[in-house]
Each structure stands twice: as structure tokens, then as C-alpha cells.
Amino acid sequence: MANAKFVTGRPLKHIITMTLASTVGLLMLFTSDLVDMYFLSLLDQRSLVAAIGFAGTLLFFTTAACIGLQVGMGALVAKSLGAGDRQRAGEYCSYVLLYSLVVSVLLTIPIFVFLPELLRFLGASHETLDYAVRYGRILLPATPLLALGMGAAAALRAQGDAKRSMLVTVLGALVNVLLDPLFIFTFGWGLEGAAWASVCSRVALMLLALYWIQSEHRLPRAITFAGFIGSLGTVTAIAGPAMLTSLATPLASSFVVKTMAQYGDEAVAGSAIIGRIVPVAFAAIFALSGAVGPIIGQNAGAALYCRVRRTIIDAMLVNLAYCLFAWMLLFLLRDVLIDSFSATGLAAELIDFYCHYLVLGFVFSGVLFVANAGFNNLGQAYMATVFNFARSLLGVIPFVYWLSALYGPMGVLMGEAAGVLLFAVLAFYMVLRRVRRLELGISKLSAD
Secondary structure, eight states, X not given: OTTOGGGSSOHHHHHHHHHHHHHHHHHHHHHHHHHHHHHHHTTTXXXXXXXXXXXXXXXXXXXXXXXXXXXXXXXXXXXXXXXXXXXXXXXXXXXXXXXXHHHHHHHHHHHHHTHHHHHHHHTOOHHHHHHHHHXXXXXXXXXXXHHHHHHHHHXXXXXXXXXXXXXXXXXXXXXXXHHHHIIIIISOOTHHHHHHHHHHHHHHHHHXXXXXXXXXXXXXXXXXXXXHHHXXXXXXXXXXXXXXXXXXXXXXXXXXXXXXXXXXXHHHHHHHHHHHHHXXXXXXXXXXXXXXXXXXXXXXXXXXXXXXXXXXXXXXXXHHHHXXXXXXXXXXXXXXXXXXXXXOHHHHHHHHHIIIIIGGGHHHHHHHXXXXXXXXXXXXXXXXXXXXXXXXXXXXXXXXXXXXXXXXXXXXXXXXXXXXXXXXXXXXXXXXXXXXXXXXXXXXXXXX
8 A cells, every 4th residue: 555654553543643734734724814805904994804805705606616626636535545556546646636637727717707796695795895806806816826726735635744734824814814914014015915916825835735736745647648648537526616616606706795795895804814713713723624534435445344433533522522622712702803803893793603603613614524535435426416516505594594583794794603503413324324335335345
């Protein structure tokens, strides 16, 4: 088993090691987005913060697509390594990188062209609309760079190189954090400065990730156009559903922002600030979902399904423990967060309400993340797509609609949290059922 390091040793140890390493990188990456929001809030223009909320919702579609594509990378490379086929793992690495480049370009072009119309649909208007268009028009063309960087980082994780995968995201975040005050204040570029800092961050992330996956692991392999065309079916079978799975989340987020926009820029600003706080507070849960994928993939490739089950259950327990910790932390820091972002009125009320009552609801998002990682690495990527779209279309959107009608902007936040619960529990049951069926299939073959 060529370099399949996850098929031995305690699954919980692998989960914690990979999650901790990924958390550091993601924490830096998400913190850089939070820093963007913080510096722009210092300009004391609520329309700027609201503009980030509107533009960020559309940009989340492209980022979500990149996340889905990297899931495909991790699943294909990890499973090949688990089966002992390093040559095939390298070919998949090259195929998925090229696939990611093509898909990200095709996705970015229509959003760039119709950006003003899409932002108006979400509820942006007047000065806020102008700011959001200017921000998005700078950052959108850098989406293919992000897709390549995230794909290469996923290949590093599939290889088991958690340290370098972490350092890739750390470098990208540091570039953003260091350039933000320079571009926003020193150069006087304001909102555009924050966008250009993010572009530079994506360039740095991509270059370092591609350099390490080649120089340290020699993972990408030379491929032909015919080989790429021939691989499309296999790559699309994993990366396509994974990408659709990720796109379900910004679909729900768009409805949330559109509903929140009915209550004014202050409500959108409060929601946008929460939207930057949540990834930082739950960076470990986002990291956990990425960390368990290669562990499940390698063990599935080696047909060690008892280890796959143990990995999924241990990941769920880690998710619960961390979410309890995050709830306590955000509850204690709620006033500090409100003051830091100069939030007042409705924006401050929304942040306070979220930190009081809704933080623990993220545990169900974590359950769904881990279950989706299981589906993507166990030959049922379409199930992850089904559950994520069900969560958005049958869970979040109806709950946001109903609860906002009853409780106003607070109801929007309540609906977003409540809409995940049922589908998370059902996904957990179904992924364990999938493991059991695979295990029984192996046992039957052994008996025969």
C-alpha cells in the first residue's frame, strides 16, 4: 500500500492529527476574511459591510464549487493510494487539477457578466450595490487560481501531508492579513484594497500548493488529452456530485441574505458579520470534514471497513465536543465581538442572539459534513448531493421563510439553524448503513 499511512494506527489519532493541522490553516484563512470585515468596519460605513455580505454570498458559490472539486481530488487520490496504485493516484491528481481549472472558468464567467443583476436580485441597491459590484469584479477572476490551489492542497492531505497542507493555507491567509491594512488604508483603496489583498492571497496559496505537491511528492503525472477525456466519467462521478453538494449551501445562503435584506442594510451587516465569525469559530469542524475524507478513502481502498466505521463515529464525537466548546467561547465573547465590529442596533442584536441561542446548532452541520465525507469516499457521492440539497430546499429555505414571518430577522437565523437537524441525523444513519453493506459484501466474497 504505497504511502497509505491511515490504514494502520488508531483512527482517532489520525483524525485529531489531521484536524489540528488543517484547523490551523483554515483558521488563518477564515480569520483573513474576518480581518477584511474588521478593517472595513473601521471606515464606519455600514453600506461597505453590507456590500461584503451581498458580494460574499455570490462569491460563496464559486468558493463552494472549489470545495466540491477538492473533495473529488481527495477521494480519488486517497483511494488510489489506499489500493497501492501510486501511478493512478498521480494521474487522478493531474486530471482533477485540469478539470478544476476548466469548471471554475466556466462557472465564473456568467457570474461576472451578470453580477449587477444577481446582486439586485439578492436585495442590494444604491451605494451598497455599487460597492458590491466593484468588490466582486476584482475577486471573481481569481476563482480559477483558488480552484487550483485548493485542489493541490487536497492532494497534499490525501497523501497524508497535513503539515504542508496547513502551511499552504497559512501563507495565503498571512498574505491577505498583511496586505489588507496596506491596501485599504495606506494606499487608500478602501473596499477595492480588501479585494486585491484577497487576490494576492489566492495567488500565493496556489503557487505554494502546486510547488509542494510536485517537488515533495511527485504526485502529478504527465497526461494526454485523450487520457483526460477518458477520465471525465470517473472524475465527474466524484467531483460533480461533490461540487453540487457544496453549491447547495450558497443556494440556501442566498435565500437567507435575500430574506434578511427585507430588514435593511443593518440586518444584512449583522448577518454578514456572523457569516465571518462562524467559519473562524468552527474552523475545526470544517477541518474535520476535510480531514476524515482521506482517512476514510485510504481504509475503504484497503477494504478495512471496520476502521471506516470507527473513523466516522470518532469524528462525530469530536464534532460534538468541539461545538460545546465553541458555544461557551462565543457566549463569553459576544460583547467583545459586538464592540470590535462597531455593531449597533439590529446588527448588534443579531450577533448577541446568535451567540446566546444558536451556536450549538452547528453540531448538526458538523454531522452532515462528516456524513458527506463518508459518502464521497465510499462510492455514493450522489447521496451527499441529495442530503445537501434536501437540507437547503426542504430544510433551511422553508424554515427561514416561516420563522422570519413569525420572528423577523431573528427568525431568519433560527430557520437557518433549524433546517439542518433532520437531514443531518438521517445522513448519519445512511452513511453507517453504507459501511455495513460494504462490509457484508467483503465478508460474502471471503466466504465464497
